[in-house]
Amino acid sequence: MITTILVFIATSIAIVIYTIYSFRWFALFIFLLLVFIIYIKVRREIKKYGPKSIFRAFHQYPTENEQLKLIKNLLLSKIRVQSLFEMNSEILVSITHSGIYIVKVLDSVGKISGDKKDPSFILKSEKVEYVSNFFLELDTIEKDIKKQIKNVIIKKIIVKKGTCLIEVPHPKAYFVVGMHNFYYELQKLEKEKLYTEEKIKELDFKLTHILSNNVKLK
Numbered sequence: 177m178i179t180t181i182l183v184f185i186a187t188s189i190a191i192v193i194y195t196i197y198s199f200r201w202f203a204l205f206i207f208l209l210l211v212f213i214i215y216i217k218v219r220r221e222i223k224k225y226g227p228k229s230i231f232r233a234f235h236q237y238p239t240e241n242e243q244l245k246l247i248k249n250l251l252l253s254k255i256r257v258q259s260l261f262e263m264n265s266e267i268l269v270s271i272t273h274s275g276i277y278i279v280k281v282l283d284s285v286g287k288i289s290g291d292k293k294d295p296s297f298i299l300k301s302e303k304v305e306y307v308s309n310f311f312l313e314l315d316t317i318e319k320d321i322k323k324q325i326k327n328v329i330i331k332k333i334i335v336k337k338g339t340c341l342i343e344v345p346h347p348k349a350y351f352v353v354g355m356h357n358f359y360y361e362l363q364k365l366e367k368e369k370l371y372t373e374e375k376i377k378e379l380d381f382k383l384t385h386i387l388s389n390n391v392k393l394k
């Protein structure tokens with residue numbers, strides 16, 4: 177079996193070398209075209225998600241939520257949020273001209289199932305685990321804010337990896353988006369400007385007191 181594989185690899189390499197030699201100018205053109213396309217894609221990726229995003233598929237994710245860093249980078253550099261509060265390793269609260277965003281950044285991989293009212297969901301990947309009900313988490317934060325700030329506009333967003341599938345039925349009040357679609361979906365929401373600079377400063381002052389036990393990012 178090993179001999180067969182080695183023969184196949186050697187034959188393939190020989191064919192490639194012969195093809196390149198026979199059509200070297202055409203092969204050079206294709207190579208330069210591919211390099212140019214890769215350069216454009218890498219440049220766009222860095223602009224959207226930062227320099228660390230390029231090889232993130234090969235990273236072994238640590239206990240710290242790396243996705244959260246990318247989301248913070250997008251909010252601060254692209255959307256240019258006025259205020260950003262880090263509730264914990266998975267939840268951010270930010271203020272923009274279109275309202276207050278409560279963002280849950282999932283670090284889970286696998287299939288998530290359950291009912292919206294369950295205290296926790298089932299996560300199936302290599303093994304079966306349980307994750308907290310992120311819909312209830314966002315609802316709790318929303319209620320806490322609305323108790324002290326009346327008639328405030330709150331948008332609840334759940335950001336997941338491409339390898340995470342959420343099979344929990346939920347209302348349209350929650351925006352469930354993939355990591356790579358987050359920036360585009362946020363741009364759509366940001367088209368509706370509802371708050372002035374004065375209102376944002378007022379909300380920032382109130383949220384600072386409401387979320388006083390959390391870290392505010394400058």
